[in-house]
Amino acid sequence: MPGIGIIGGRFGGESAPCPTLPELVISLSHSVPVKLGATGNITATASGFTPSGNYTFRLPLLNGQVQEITQASNVLAWTADCDGEREIVVSVSDGSSDVFGSATVDVEWIYFDELTAATPSQCVGLYRGSASYAGAWAKVKNLTTGVEQDIPFNGNIPDWQALRDFGGLAECRYVRIYDSFGKDNDWFSATLVQQPVALLNGSIPNLNGKPIVVWATSNRLNTASGGTDTPIVNSRHDVYMTIHTSANKFSLLNARNDASQGVGVFCFNGDAGGSFSNIGTPSVYIDGTYIGTTSPTRDFMRDELVGDQKVVSLINAVPTVSTQWGFGNYGFGYNYVGQWYNQVTYLVDTSAERTDIESALSILNALQCI
Numbered sequence: 524m525p526g527i528g529i530i531g532g533r534f535g536g537e538s539a540p541c542p543t544l545p546e547l548v549i550s551l552s553h554s555v556p557v558k559l560g561a562t563g564n565i566t567a568t569a570s571g572f573t574p575s576g577n578y579t580f581r582l583p584l585l586n587g588q589v590q591e592i593t594q595a596s597n598v599l600a601w602t603a604d605c606d607g608e609r610e611i612v613v614s615v616s617d618g619s620s621d622v623f624g625s626a627t628v629d630v631e632w633i634y635f636d637e638l639t640a641a642t643p644s645q646c647v648g649l650y651r652g653s654a655s656y657a658g659a660w661a662k663v664k665n666l667t668t669g670v671e672q673d674i675p676f677n678g679n680i681p682d683w684q685a686l687r688d689f690g691g692l693a694e695c696r697y698v699r700i701y702d703s704f705g706k707d708n709d710w711f712s713a714t715l716v717q718q719p720v721a722l723l724n725g726s727i728p729n730l731n732g733k734p735i736v737v738w739a740t741s742n743r744l745n746t747a748s749g750g751t752d753t754p755i756v757n758s759r760h761d762v763y764m765t766i767h768t769s770a771n772k773f774s775l776l777n778a779r780n781d782a783s784q785g786v787g788v789f790c791f792n793g794d795a796g797g798s799f800s801n802i803g804t805p806s807v808y809i810d811g812t813y814i815g816t817t818s819p820t821r822d823f824m825r826d827e828l829v830g831d832q833k834v835v836s837l838i839n840a841v842p843t844v845s846t847q848w849g850f851g852n853y854g855f856g857y858n859y860v861g862q863w864y865n866q867v868t869y870l871v872d873t874s875a876e877r878t879d880i881e882s883a884l885s886i887l888n889a890l891q892c893i
Contacts, residue, residue, distance in 0.1 A: 545572035545617045547624030557603050557630050560886030565611060567597045567624060572617040581612040604890050606632040606679060632679045633883045636704055639876035644760060645708040645746065649734065650887055651679040652703040661700045662711075663721045667693035676703075680890075683734060686722055695722035697736065700744060710744035717743050761871045762805075762837040763880050765888050805840040806874075809833050811881050834884045838874040 548570055553563035567578055580599050582590040592599060597615070608629045614621045635652045636643045646652025651660075659673035660681045672689050675682050686695070696718035699711035712718055719742045720728060728737045807814040810833055871880075 543571040545622045546570040547613060547615060547622045549611060549613055549624045549626035551601075551611075551626060551628060553603065553628070557628055559603055559606050559630055559633050560883075560889075561603045561630075563601065563603075565599045565601050565613070565626075567613040567615065569597075569615070569622070572622060575616045575618045578613055578615045581614075583609045583611070602889075603628070603630045606630045633887060635880070635883065638879050638883055639871070639873075641761075641871035641873045641876055643704050643706075643871055645702050645706065646704045647700045647702055647708075647710050648764075649681060649736075650703070651676050653705060656703045656705045658701055658703070658705065660703070661721070662698045663689065663695045664698050664718070665690055665693045665695050666715075671698055681734070683727055686727065687725060690722040690725070692725045693722070694720065694724075697721045697744065702746075708746045710746055712744050716741050719744070759839055759841050761874050761877070762840050763834065763871075763877075763884060765832055765834050765884050805837040808836040808838070808877070808881070810885075811878065832888055834881050834888075836877060836881060838877060 546569075548568045550566050550568065551557075551563055552566070553561050565580060567580075574597070577593050577595055578597050578599075580592045580594075580601075582592070582601065584590055584605055601611075608627060610625055610627050612623060612625045614623045616622070632651075632654075634654050635646055635650075637654070643652070660676045661674050662671055663674055663686065664671045674686050674689065677683070677685070689695070696715065697720075698713070698718060699709050702708040702710075719736050719738055721736075727734045729735060
């Protein structure tokens with residue numbers, strides 16, 4: 524006896540056309556491969572039904588978080604603000620139930636050593652500077668137990684949960700922030716009073732919901748000799764960094780090797796009107812705007828930097844007194860507390876690609892996945 528077959532939804536006989544099922548087709552206008560910071564549109568196109576009501580776009584962020592946007596339009600302007608493979612989900616009602624559609628996009632990170640033809644010397648901060656770097660992000664010390672531990676990267680940003688798990692409710696300090704170009708030009712200090720706070724009462728210092736490193740009075744980390752490509756006296760470098768200052772707070776960036784003022788990239792000396800010293804006369808840019816080469820005063824820089832995150836560039840900086848570069852806040856009576864806001868310091872040996880580097884820093888600073 525012949526078997527019973529199902530053809531076209533009927534038992535035997537002639538086949539019948541399958542019904543058209545409601546479908547939401549998701550497409551992106553971004554160029555492929557999609558780069559971090561790339562902008563374009565997400566379009567949800569209804570097939571087999573008439574949409575009713577608003578569209579809901581669900582955009583994945585890091586650590587399982589999802590950003591949800593509901594709007595009348597089926598087109599959403601979207602900036603690729605998290606790296607890695609991401610699934611975008613959109614839904615809209617067909618009048619009786621929700622119809623879902625999705626698209627997977629692979630977003631590529633921005634690595635500083637791939638941006639330009641310049642020779643990178645040091646990358647320290649809240650981003651992994653090189654795809655080839657497989658080391659830790661930072662070494663922190665638990666002040667309750669006295670134990671020091673390396674904290675890894677989670678992809679290309681610090682593993683904040685690993686830091687919380689290690690510290691618990693104890694206070695933790697940064698002992699070392701590793702050079703993620705892998706050249707061993709780390710920032711470090713073995714002196715407690717110089718180490719910025721990494722964790723306090725289970726919380727990571729943050730500003731506007733994003734992690735920062737707060738530089739309180741006398742905090743400073745510096746790069747000592749011993750790296751494979753250490754910045755040295757009278758060696759030309761270009762320095763790029765991002766700092767953030769809120770009302771009445773100013774980041775003091777040092778460039779000295781004396782015990783009273785610490786070591787770092789900028790130095791304001793003397794009094795409140797003092798100027799840069801010990802780094803020659805670099806060309807200074809703030810958010811891409813040329814400021815000058817004549818050592819802007821501390822008061823001027825304070826006024827320029829207060830209130831928002833800024834990308835600061837020093838082109839043709841030549842340290843004259845120290846083999847050690849870093850970041851610090853000595854804490855004169857008129858100084859304010861400095862803050863890192865998703866900052867990376869980037870040293871190169873040519874200024875030809877300044878705009879590319881500044882643009883990359885701006886993109887990274889705007890990330891929603893930090």
